Amino acid sequence: MQAAIYVRVSTDDQARHGFSLAEQREACRARASSLGASTIREFADEGISGSIMDRPGLTSLRGAVRNNQVDLLVVRDPDRLSRKLSHQLLLTEEIEKAGVRLEFLDFDWKDSPEGRLFYSVRGAISEYEREKIRDRMSRGKDQKARQGGIPIGFYNYGYNYFPDTGKVTINDAEAPMVKNIFIWFAYEDIGMNGIARRLNETGIPTRKGRGKWHRNVIRQILRNPVYIGYWNYKDFSIPVPSIVDAETWNKAQQKLKEARRLWAGLSKNDYLLSGIISCSECGNTMTGVYTKWWDKKERRYTCRKNSQGAKNKGCVPAKALPAQVIEDAVWEQIQIWLDDPDALANEVISEEPREEELRQELVRIEEHINNNDKGRGNILDSLALGLIELDAITKNKLADLKRRKERLENRKRELETVLSEAQRHVAGLEELRLISKQILSRLSCLDFDDRKALVRLLVSQVIIAGRSRPGRNGLKDIQITIVAKLPEQIDGSIFSNILR
Secondary structure (H helix, E strand, O other), X not given: OEEEEEEEEOHHXXXXXXXXXXXXXXXXXXXXHHOOOOEEXXXXXXXXXXOOOOOHHHHHHHHHHHOOOOOEEEEOOHHHHOOOHHHHHHXXXXXXXXXXXXXXXXXXXXXXXXXXXXXXXXXXXXXXXXHHHHHHHHHHHHHHHHOOOOOOOOOOOOEEEEOOOOEEEEOOOOHHHHHHHHHHHHHOOOHHHHHHHHHHHOOOOOOOOXXXXXXXXXXXXXXXXXXXXXXXXXXXXXXXXXXXXXXXXHHHHHHHHOOOOOOOOOOOOOOOOOOOEEEOOOOOEOEEEEEEEOOEEEEEEEXXXXXXXXXXXXXXXXXXXXXXXXXXXXXXXXXXXXXXXXHHHHHHHHHOOOHHHHHHXXXXXXXXXXXXXXXXXXXXXXXXXXXXXXXXXXXXXXXXXXXXXXXXXXXXXXXXXXXXXXXHHHHHHXXXXXXXXXXXXXXXXXXXXXXXXXXXXXXXXXXXXXXXXXXXXXXXXXXXXXXXXXXOOOXXXXXXXXXX
């Protein structure tokens, strides 16, 4: 075992305690030998105050410790290392981290009250230093985010991130897939499962290049605002290059908000209302099942959820309603609306806020934003003139004003989106008036995909109450609420097969 001893003496120490280098050297060597040291190196500082760290002998000792040349260090007491507690804490932690055993002759290092106090103080200071470092790092990240920089790792599909420069660029290979995911979800009845399946079937690699696409990954992409140019970090919204246009993003968010589970092409049976039908009793969406009913297999809709981790298992006892009867009722309503598009418009408008009310609210929101900005400006002016201090109260007030402005701007964007959609609905209704008679005359010729597209064009939701009694397949004990919606501008390709 390689041992080292450290001895130090100043003129004051010799006068006060009678310490000498020779006395310390002899006692420390004896202890090192008794502990099994094979070689003993000596490091000494004579006539140098223990209040400073820059000592030749101590510096050499620290170098030997760092180079793993010492297994055991023997010192008379902690004061020989330093007179300052902060220096003692630093040195002892440095020595122990290097794996060196530290022995004091006149100080019970482990089990005395002084030793326990020393360790407690050292632990408290270490914890304090860690918290200070964590706080400095956190404030540094916040400042970087405030300046529009990327404070932590940025690893989103569709982007390149360069940690050395903090630069974010669009990945030319992945960005087109991001656009496809949003377009498929927003404008096709494919759903998240269907998108994942399509990506897997076409061999599109994931970010890591291995494994398969999953529904939850598609959901994360669809909900991530980074793709319209805003990356959220804490309360900061950091601008990045956008991949998806605002219209497609808003369309996708609306579908997510309505919790639609559109048919993903995974079922052997066709269910016309899959994704837009729900149970009023339990609140679950209803899914199509091909099940036995009175010894006969048939299509039904159920709100029962048997998947692992389902939050709401559905009605008890389980509810399974005849699919054909419900779909016929919805299809009959579709025919009524096609025959009289104004009836559809009146039904929707009666359930929605008037456009004038929305515009009035938008004006009020803009006034609130202006007043909020004036209040913030007044505080900043007062700070600049020295009339107030940037204390905790002022900081909290500025933070409250910032959060309020963000809420107001979010509501403003929502109103602008609704008003924009209202204009598209007007155009869509006009188109529907022009082609409704043609569609109506050819309803019997529609295939399933066209029927499904037509239903989703005019129906926002189907809500079911009640349950069918054994032996009955009619609507006597079932209440169906069909929530209408005005179509947006109609994509002629949807009905190309109908109108040709």
